[in-house]
Amino acid sequence: MKILFFTTILFIGISCKAQNYPLTTTESVPQGSYITDTQNELPAFEGNWMGTWKGKTFLINFKKMVHEYDDHYKSYRDYLIGKFQVKDTSGNILFDNLNVSDSNAKIEGGKIFPTGKYVLTYVDSDLCLKSGRIFIEFTNSTKSEMKFKFMETSQLIDKDCFYHGKPADQRPEPLPKEIILTKQ
Numbered sequence: 001m002k003i004l005f006f007t008t009i010l011f012i013g014i015s016c017k018a019q020n021y022p023l024t025t026t027e028s029v030p031q032g033s034y035i036t037d038t039q040n041e042l043p044a045f046e047g048n049w050m051g052t053w054k055g056k057t058f059l060i061n062f063k064k065m066v067h068e069y070d071d072h073y074k075s076y077r078d079y080l081i082g083k084f085q086v087k088d089t090s091g092n093i094l095f096d097n098l099n100v101s102d103s104n105a106k107i108e109g110g111k112i113f114p115t116g117k118y119v120l121t122y123v124d125s126d127l128c129l130k131s132g133r134i135f136i137e138f139t140n141s142t143k144s145e146m147k148f149k150f151m152e153t154s155q156l157i158d159k160d161c162f163y164h165g166k167p168a169d170q171r172p173e174p175l176p177k178e179i180i181l182t183k184q
Contacts, residue, residue, distance in 0.1 A: 023078065023112045031074040034067065041112055044143045045080055045136065049181035051148070058176055059184075060084040060107075060148070061098060082107030082120060082134070086174060095174040107134060122150065127172050128161035134175070144183045150175040 021029050022038045029035060042064045050059045062080045069076055083105050086095040097106055106125075112118045117137040124130045132152035139145045157164050163171045 024114055029073070029075055033075045035075060035077040036067075037064070037078040041116070041118075042078060042080055042109075044138070045118065045146075048184040049146060049148075050184050051176070051179040051181040053176040053179045054173075055089045056094065056176075057087045058084065058179060058181070059086075059098075060181065063102065065102065065109075079109035080118070080120065081105035081109065082122075084175070095172075122175065124174060127174060128155070128157055128163065130155055130172070130174070132175075139180065146181050146183075147178070148176065148181050149178045151177075 019030065020034045020036050020038065023035060023041065025035055045062045046064055048059060048061050050057065052058065061083050063083075064078065065081055066078050067076050068079065081102055083098045083100060084095065084107070085093060085098050087093055097104075100106075107120050107122050109118060109120045115137070117135055120134040120136070122130075122132050122134055130152070132150055135149045135151070136146050139147050
């Protein structure tokens with residue numbers, strides 16, 4: 001009788017397991033599902049990447065987060081987070097969030113397309129909620145170089161924002177609009 005009871009419990013536990021979906025899933029998934037890196041695509045993006053733009057050095061570190069719960073979609077998922085640092089030509093640090101906790105990363109992954117392009121979101125509470133989408137994709141077969149493209153979303157700058165009323169060319173520019181990054 002005990003064996004039948006434990007077998008039944010085991011069977012119920014296995015059948016209640018959340019369904020897994022690949023990162024390229026486009027349709028909505030049931031609550032409690034797991035959008036997982038079934039093709040092991042995210043590790044190639046992990047690590048430090050560097051490039052220069054407008055005389056500035058841009059360093060970004062991508063890290064894979066596994067089986068994290070997403071409150072918005074009520075499901076679990078694998079994704080990348082990004083933390084970055086920007087220095088001017090003199091080596092002065094202009095922006096730096098490399099040491100923030102993973103849960104406070106300003107760049108968070110979203111979806112990978114069948115073409116291999118990965119989209120992330122950027123939201124910066126330190127810069128009056130400056131935000132946008134980032135698209136990254138490899139530019140060579142060795143995956144040692146990637147194209148990084150930032151598309152800023154329109155931003156409502158209220159009077160409490162420290163750069164309210166300043167022309168666009170005097171506002172902070174924490175991310176390059178487009179850059180080629182090399183794996184370090």
